[in-house]
Amino acid sequence: MLSRQHKLLVMKIVSLFSVVRGYNIPIIILAQYLSAIFILAPEKRALDILLDSYLFLIVFASAVTIASGYIINNFYDSQKDLINRPNKSMLDRLVSQKTKLSVYFSLNFMAVLMALIVSWRASLFFSAYIFLIWFYSHKIKKYAIIGNLTAAFLAVLPFFAILLYFYNQISFEEIENHRSHFTIISSHAIFLFLLLLIREMIKDLENLKGDLANNYLTIPILYNEAVSKKVITVLTFLTILPVYVLINVYDVGYMDIYFYVCFITLLFFLLYLWKSNSKEQYLLLHNVLKFLIVSGVFCIVLINPSVLWHGKQLISNY
Numbered sequence: 068m069l070s071r072q073h074k075l076l077v078m079k080i081v082s083l084f085s086v087v088r089g090y091n092i093p094i095i096i097l098a099q100y101l102s103a104i105f106i107l108a109p110e111k112r113a114l115d116i117l118l119d120s121y122l123f124l125i126v127f128a129s130a131v132t133i134a135s136g137y138i139i140n141n142f143y144d145s146q147k148d149l150i151n152r153p154n155k156s157m158l159d160r161l162v163s164q165k166t167k168l169s170v171y172f173s174l175n176f177m178a179v180l181m182a183l184i185v186s187w188r189a190s191l192f193f194s195a196y197i198f199l200i201w202f203y204s205h206k207i208k209k210y211a212i213i214g215n216l217t218a219a220f221l222a223v224l225p226f227f228a229i230l231l232y233f234y235n236q237i238s239f240e241e242i243e244n245h246r247s248h249f250t251i252i253s254s255h256a257i258f259l260f261l262l263l264l265i266r267e268m269i270k271d272l273e274n275l276k277g278d279l280a281n282n283y284l285t286i287p288i289l290y291n292e293a294v295s296k297k298v299i300t301v302l303t304f305l306t307i308l309p310v311y312v313l314i315n316v317y318d319v320g321y322m323d324i325y326f327y328v329c330f331i332t333l334l335f336f337l338l339y340l341w342k343s344n345s346k347e348q349y350l351l352l353h354n355v356l357k358f359l360i361v362s363g364v365f366c367i368v369l370i371n372p373s374v375l376w377h378g379k380q381l382i383s384n385y
Contacts, residue, residue, distance in 0.1 A: 082161035129225035135174035136200040150277035219263035273349035325366035
């Protein structure tokens with residue numbers, strides 16, 4: 068049996084894991100590596116990408132920065148979360164605000180240091196990323212539209228770190244040959260950005276009471292829920308544009324199956340959205356979007372599923 072002190076220590080570790088949303092970090096790491104293998108550098112061997120030490124530092128720095136971002140976001144949202152997420156908030160409060168800030172600064176220092184090993188440009192990128200996350204949590208997130216746009220942009224930004232890493236290895240003369248490749252990457256990024264933006268707006272509907280109590284100027288508060296639903300509907304139909312480019316203009320392999328299923332799901336999502344008027348219903352919609360985003364990560368493999376069985380042969384012959 069664990070002693071009282073050991074139980075408290077375990078609970079604090081679980082609390083810190085909850086604050087940094089440790090369950091999201093492996094998904095983010097996997098998404099970055101799969102994007103690198105199947106989208107950003109499909110001409111390279113998967114094994115070469117997995118064993119790239121500089122890429123590992125970029126991915127790890129991204130994960131650490133995102134974890135620190137969750138901490139600072141939790142720090143500023145502590146009062147709001149007492150209303151919106153009382154159970155999670157009580158768990159998160161097992162770790163003091165002072166400890167959270169100490170971990171926050173330690174993680175940021177680690178991220179910048181790892182990026183500096185790669186290059187001073189990478190270090191500058193992550194320094195700016197850390198500042199933007201702090202500024203968003205401290206100021207921007209309280210305001211309608213710009214807060215939603217910034218949140219979605221910050222969620223996509225780590226993939227630009229990998230994009231810049233690979234494009235930095237290409238000569239200026241070769242960039243012209245990668246134009247179509249860049250269009251594919253941009254279409255994937257726009258689709259993901261729109262899904263994340265829709266999710267942020269659903270969160271505004273879900274967290275209406277807490278936002279209102281803490282003077283957050285979100286769209287449902289400034290206008291009403293109907294206006295917010297109309298904006299979400301428009302954004303949902305806008306996802307058709309990048310999907311059209313990926314399916315009909317370029318070849319994304321079997322991943323077109325994911326996009327078709329995603330589009331059908333989003334149609335039912337909209338039907339349910341206009342019938343929703345409670346926190347529980349908005350939470351369900353939030354979870355549907357989260358499922359689409361996470362499943363999209365695993366479905367990247369469908370672009371070229373042959374890598375799954377060739378990858379084993381590559382490792383055994385290495």
